[in-house]
Amino acid sequence: MKILVLSNVAGSVDKIMDILQSHHNVIAKEANIAESTMASTAADQLAKKAYDQVIIVARDPIQAGMLLNKKEKVDAAVCGSLEDVKLAKANGANVIVIRDINASSAHEIIANAASPSLRGIKIPQIRLPETKPQVSQTRGTSDNKKNDEKEDEEEAPRRRANPNSLTGKIKDYLGIL
Helix, strand or coil: CCEEEEECCCCHHHHHHHHHHCCCCCCEEEECCCHHHHHHHHHHHHHCCCCCEEEEECCCHHHHHHHHHCCCCCCEEEECCHHHHHHHHHCCCCEEEECCCCCCCHHHHHHHHCCCCCCCCCCCCCCCCCCCCCCCCCECEHHHHHHHHHHHHHHHHHHCCCCCCHHHHHHHHHCCC
């Protein structure tokens, strides 16, 4: 996984590089650039597919996040905790803006920001067998309506999902009868 680290906070790039080198290959780094330049650089590098992930430490993380999200193909999230990073990655963020590099959880935040996202994982679809309703051709008369109602009452238990099956558990959880 290729990661680009951009920062305009003194000493933060070295701190990030120390953490990332223990888990990943050496990446790239730039320092002392404006938030607008960081946003342009990140957008250009992601568009070229030169990097999979961008980690940014900015003096003004909110401004950096806003500038980044204005760029095409950039999904940036400003993160201040490990939970923020996990949610951002689960929602497909390709740029993580770190709010405070000196936080006690900075090591965990950076390590998770550099981990592969779930974006490329395909979740298999669950397919349920299709059942075709049988339509009686003699419906409409009053005697046939009574017979149809009896048939519906007899078929109802068969149409209900088995409470131990996946469908039954989902219906039970959602309160569907």
